[in-house]
Amino acid sequence: MARLNEEVKTILKSKQTDILDLWKKHLFTKSKQLIELIGLDNLNQRTTNFLTQFIDALSIGDDISQENYKRTREFLSDLSQEMTQKNLTPSETAMFVFSVKDAIFPLLMAEFDGKKFVKSILLINSVIDQLGLVTIEEYLNSREIIIREQQNALTETSVPVVKVWNKIIMVPLVGMLDSSRTELMLETLLESIEDTQAKVAILDISGIPIVDTLVAGHLIKTATAARLMGTDCIITGIGSKISQTMVQLGIDLSAVVSRTTLEDGLKLAFEITNQKIKLGE
Amino acid sequence: MTNIQRDKIDIPVTSFEEVILARQLVRELMERLGFSLLAQTRIVTAVSELARNMVVHAKDGRLTATKVTQGARVGVNCIFQDSGPGIEDIDQAMREGYSTTKSLGLGLGGAKKLCGEFNITSSMGKGTKIDITEWVK
């Protein structure tokens, strides 16, 4: 596509202060929240910087992937990231760029007969549209990062492994045990087995509301994995309801040792590890 | 023939020594790309299965492993290509317990379970191409 007409470029440069003023005026009416978030001092500096970079880059044409636009793109990415973190909507951030049109076009129109610079206006229009998309894309990227961080924070806290005694660890399971949580639980469990060299791992399932075929499968998988490391698994917290459903569903847990109470599970764990505690002395 | 760069590996896999080399090189590449130890172990195990398949069934297997990107995501792509006899029935070959050689019969199907993305194309008498990709999480 055509480069920017030299004459237009000269005008844009000489009128930069007017454009800046008009642009800010539009921002004040359309994007109050954005201005609040940026702050007034910061706004002057940023709009000036942006406009200078933008007008410079315009002269090479409308391919914003070019090196000349690099600073402009980076500026907008940073701005968008910042605004996303501050919970501004993506359309308001995009309006920062789009409102440049409202400042440039009236000035150009006033300066010339409107038809003379149609090509240049189209070019500027196309560049601004593309730059608007840059802010939206960055918004999506930032959101994705935020969501991933939150997800990690959530899952990391959901599987505690407790060292109960020498060579004995316990995992209290609470809530639904789906595939992704099982995977996480397995990883955490095996890691603490490696760290503590625990010979027995107690999985307490009192906090799991429903044990269906799927959950039972996850438990067996966990026990098998622990066994491969050299650690025995004891499942505790299997009450009358759960044992009834399991048998009715035809779930075979015979490969895994289980007990009703945590107390019994612990007793068994002490037996397996050849340990005794004396009480009341 | 052997070409090893920072983000690209291109090596022949025609002997069991080269299977070991393929494992080491893919692991080093994944380590550089920031994969977790678990992801490295999973993919290197798959690489071991697929590389061995080429040694056993074909004479001119090659492995190319490269860094790939998609937006902000970084990943590794491995292509196993040979012009061996090809696989007659891919579905059957992928099935658990199916094996023409001495192993646990988990080779092809097992490798698939270990990889994020797994594609296989094969034609009789012309060879087999397996393409796997895993992304850094």
Place this chain on the structure above:
Amino acid sequence: MSDIAIIKIGNKIIVPIQNELNDIIAEKLQASILKTIESVGAKGLIIDVSTLSIIDSFMGRLLVDTAKMAQLMGCETALTGMRKEVVLTLVQLGLIISDINTSLNIEDGIELLDRIIRGRND
């Protein structure tokens, strides 16, 4: 061939696998383990895999087979020190190595084999 040591301690032999083995060397190792069991009359075999960074289906099969072969010769096997990444990969692979004794480390493995051998009363 391989420089893997086969160490005899009392009635047991210990094989610490130190490096990545290719298929051919792994099969040779299996043969020499079995020969050693035969010549020293070992009652227990410990294969320590703590330095193995992967166990694929070939290696998995070889380990299980070795344990079965040893058992036919009256020798119990314990696999020790399997890494957590390896275990997770095996589980995902659907490769369930059952019917083989496992221990966290060589020390626990020796203890376990002693208990099993004592239990056999021979």
